[in-house]
Amino acid sequence: MNWKRLAAFLAIVVVMFGVIAWTSPSLVKDIRLGLDLKGGFEILYEAAPLEGGVEVTPQSLKETARSLESRIDKLGIAEPEITTEGSNRIRVKLAGVTNEDEVRKMLGEPVNLTFRAPDGTVKLKGTDFVENGAKVEYDQMGNPLVTIKLKDAKLFEDVTRELIGQTLAIYLDDEMISNPAVNSAISGGTAQISGDFTLDEANDLKDKINMGALPLKLTEKYTQSVGAKLGQQSLQETVEAGLIGTAIILVCLIALFRVPGVVAAITVITYTWLLILVFWLMDATLTLPGIAAFVLGIGMAVDANIIMYERIKEEIRSGKSLLSSLKSGSKNSFRTIMDANVTNIIASIVLYWVGNGAIRGFALTMIFSILVSIVTNVFLSRLLIHLLIKSNLFRKPSYYGVKESEIREL
Numbered sequence: 054m055n056w057k058r059l060a061a062f063l064a065i066v067v068v069m070f071g072v073i074a075w076t077s078p079s080l081v082k083d084i085r086l087g088l089d090l091k092g093g094f095e096i097l098y099e100a101a102p103l104e105g106g107v108e109v110t111p112q113s114l115k116e117t118a119r120s121l122e123s124r125i126d127k128l129g130i131a132e133p134e135i136t137t138e139g140s141n142r143i144r145v146k147l148a149g150v151t152n153e154d155e156v157r158k159m160l161g162e163p164v165n166l167t168f169r170a171p172d173g174t175v176k177l178k179g180t181d182f183v184e185n186g187a188k189v190e191y192d193q194m195g196n197p198l199v200t201i202k203l204k205d206a207k208l209f210e211d212v213t214r215e216l217i218g219q220t221l222a223i224y225l226d227d228e229m230i231s232n233p234a235v236n237s238a239i240s241g242g243t244a245q246i247s248g249d250f251t252l253d254e255a256n257d258l259k260d261k262i263n264m265g266a267l268p269l270k271l272t273e274k275y276t277q278s279v280g281a282k283l284g285q286q287s288l289q290e291t292v293e294a295g296l297i298g299t300a301i302i303l304v305c306l307i308a309l310f311r312v313p314g315v316v317a318a319i320t321v322i323t324y325t326w327l328l329i330l331v332f333w334l335m336d337a338t339l340t341l342p343g344i345a346a347f348v349l350g351i352g353m354a355v356d357a358n359i360i361m362y363e364r365i366k367e368e369i370r371s372g373k374s375l376l377s378s379l380k381s382g383s384k385n386s387f388r389t390i391m392d393a394n395v396t397n398i399i400a401s402i403v404l405y406w407v408g409n410g411a412i413r414g415f416a417l418t419m420i421f422s423i424l425v426s427i428v429t430n431v432f433l434s435r436l437l438i439h440l441l442i443k444s445n446l447f448r449k450p451s452y453y454g455v456k457e458s459e460i461r462e463l
Contacts, residue, residue, distance in 0.1 A: 058444035066319060073326045080333050081324075085224045086148060087134075087340035090288040093148035096143045096157065097275035100141045108406045109269060112185060117269045121160055123242060124226075134338060134416075143271070148338075152453075158337050160271070166262065167214075167224045176212045176221065180204065187262040190245075197255035198247040201262060206242030214238035225261050287341060290402060295348045299325075302355055310362045312452045317358035317430070317435045324354045324429040331421050342415040350422025353397070357430040361386040362454075365438075369455045375442045383435050391432060 059194030088095055098115060100109050114137045121143065125133045134146035150156055166179035186202035203209040213221070216235045223231040223246075233246045246258065303321060305312035328347065332339060373381065397419065404416035441447055450460060 055444045058440045064438040073309040085338045088148040089341045091148040094278040095146045098143045098271040099274045100269040153196035203242045210240045226414045310454045313362040320429045320434045327425045346415045354426040354430045
């Protein structure tokens with residue numbers, strides 16, 4: 054008996070399971086849950102230009118999404134999901150929200166950029182500015198400043214002439230973002246906002262002005278609300294079903310393949326932990342479609358083991374030694390497994406490309422499931438069973454699900 058091989062096998066398994074047991078509670082606790090599991094609501098908005106505004110563009114849609122995110126941050130709502138879809142839609146997902154009506158009312162209002170006199174009178178609105186006309190430039194001393202452009206140069210000149218020696222405060226919604234002084238009447242429709250800016254502060258001011266210069270009207274096209282209790286119940290029932298199904302499959306694998314079935318159980322458990330780790334590292338949001346893809350990935354991982362072990366059993370039946378059967382069976386099954394996985398990855402990429410929302414979450418989970426499955430249920434599985442065979446402890450064909458009477462003469 055080769056004790057070194059057996060010791061290597063046991064060391065790998067003990068270390069892996071020790072790490073899994075140590076890290077799993079915190080990983081599961083820190084995984085972000087979508088609104089269908091945590092409770093909350095989802096809104097799909099359709100954007101249209103306000104009166105006096107320009108047509109919806111990818112840039113204006115993106116800036117409007119950023120403004121929604123900024124508003125949500127001020128409410129203290131953690132981890133919002135805001136994505137643009139198509140040419141004029143914005144999808145907002147907010148988990149764990151209780152004051153739904155208040156949040157929806159706030160989100161539905163357009164971004165309001167105004168320039169106000171010291172007495173609070175609104176002198177200029179967002180629609181008076183050139184879209185994406187704010188830029189960061191530098192003065193002669195190399196200090197950053199912000200330049201802005203207006204559509205009506207005469208209007209701007211009249212406003213600045215009226216406020217010489219005063220300030221013209223800039224507001225985004227009801228928040229003052231800058232309060233520059235007016236030193237003289239500004240002609241030409243272009244102005245500079247200077248001050249003791251850092252580059253980050255100048256870029257932030259530029260982005261906010263550009264955001265307010267692209268006001269869009271948002272109309273709700275679809276909304277979905279999920280209660281917190283319903284979300285937790287869905288999560289609990291889904292996890293329970295997945296655990297029961299996985300346990301039944303692993304028992305069947307062990308009964309069918311014996312020693313390789315035990316190796317398959319080890320690699321499937323490792324695969325599950327690695328996939329959870331990938332979710333945590335990506336700070337991804339887990340949803341019901343994501344769990345469905347997760348469970349489907351476990352099935353595909355088991356399938357990879359079955360294909361490889363069936364090929365190994367066929368080689369043993371042909372009269373080859375265990376080590377030769379492992380090498381031939383692994384080699385012959387590898388192409389089949391990879392063909393199936395590559396096909397599924399391509400299909401998932403297409404789903405991600407053409408889909409949105411839940412479909413994208415499902416597709417992305419499937420892609421990572423397949424990649425992790427290749428690492429654990431092909432390469433790790435092959436390594437572990439190779440160590441067991443080389444240990445010379447499990448030499449009988451029956452340990453691999455093959456009866457003596459099934460073995461043919463070479």
